Amino acid sequence: MTQQSSFYTLMTPEIRELRARTKAFMEEHIYPNEPVFASGGPQAEELIRSLRQEVKRQGMWAPHMPKEAGGMGIGFLKYVFMNEILGRSFWAPVVFGCQAPDSGNAEILWLFGTQEQKERWLKPLVNGDIYSCFSMTEPEVAGSDPTLLRTRAIRDGDEWVINGHKWFTSGAGRAAFAIVMAVTDPDAAPHRRATMIIVPTDTPGFRIVRSIPVMGEEHSEHYEVLYENCRVPVTNTLGEPGSGFMIAQKRLGPGRIHHCMRWLGQCQRAFEMMCRRALERHAFGGPLAEKQAIQWMIAESAAEIQAFRLLTMHAAAKIDQGDEARLEVSLIKFFGAEVLNRVIDRAVQVHGALGVTEDTPLSRMFRQARMGRIYDGADEVHKMVVARRVLQAFANGGVYEFE
Helix, strand or coil: CHHHHHHHCCCCHHHHHHHHHHHHHHHHHHHHHHHHHHHHHHHHHHHHHHHHHHHHCCCCCCCCCHHHHCCCCCHHHHHHHHHHHCCCCCCCCHHHCCCCCHHHHHHHHHHHHHHHHHHHEEEHHHCCCEEEEEECCCCCCCCHHHCCCCCCCEEEEEEEEEEEEECCCCCCCCCCCCEEEEEEECCCCCHCCCEEEEEEEECCCEEEEEEEEEEEECCCCCCEEEEEEEEHHHHHEEECCCCEEEEEEHHHHHHHHHHHHHHHHHHHHHHHHHHHHHHHEECCCCEEEHHHHHHHHHHHHHHHHHHHHHHHHHHHHHHEEEEECCHHHHHHHHHHHHHHHHHHHHHHHHHHHHHHHHCCCHHHHHHHHHHHHCCCCCCCHHHHHHHHHHHHHHHCCCCCCCC
């Protein structure tokens, strides 16, 4: 399958049917229950467990994972068509077993885990029996530069002894285990210093300091964590010692495009809300839709969403063909985050005072969108990656070829 043909012929009857089933599930089970999900508590957890069983029964569970690992095995490009629907609601990925950070942790356990690690951690994680967290970012150093990490893991016989301070360890509050990136050889080359280590969260010395207040939300899913003489077996090493940076790249690349797929759903939902509001709301003698300023917002949003969608499909197609697509993923990460913020901001503006209340999804979408320009690599870092690659082509005497 060529990249060009994939864009225009991939929408096979099979994919159309999957999209139809996904949309029907969202309409029947997700959108009506968003207030229950948002409230949290036992009722929300029981509802999620029940809906997960229905997703499994319908054969739509864990679309990001290979069939051999318990998933659908549909690949990245087909996943775009499904995940952009799931991304319309914050809670749909949890119900479909493809939520972050568990999706990324499952992917690296599948790629680098031993058979014992897969049985103990991957199998229940993919099945939805447990949750996990990824512990990389530290408050004292720049999160976009993992060569600066200070958390240390020192080998003591058959154990690692971990000491360090992490934050934005998302999902730690309910996680059964963390995958921790810690420096194991400070004298090695910068990108060979760190190692990924699996740490059960009931290990003595693993201590949650707090849930970090984020964008006005007093209790978030992002946690500050201390590792204080935290001992785990050396057999909990994920991959080879010193391969932490490489594994992080293998995890973060797919994670970034997964975010972009979900952002497409957020963009489309906000866009639809904006258009309906423009037609329904009247001011100064007619509907808002007749005002040129509103028409420009709608036109610009339509163009930006379409561009973002095609760029995401292009990156996904390259990954399916075995390319890591680092430039393409960096490009959609910053471009998509900017489109997401602009589209939601316009939707809020068209809704007026209603847009900043909790009476619509827009307020939560707005808060979450702003964080998208920072997590998994800030916009500025991804722009630097793209610019360096483009300029390198010219420095070598050639030109940058657009695909």
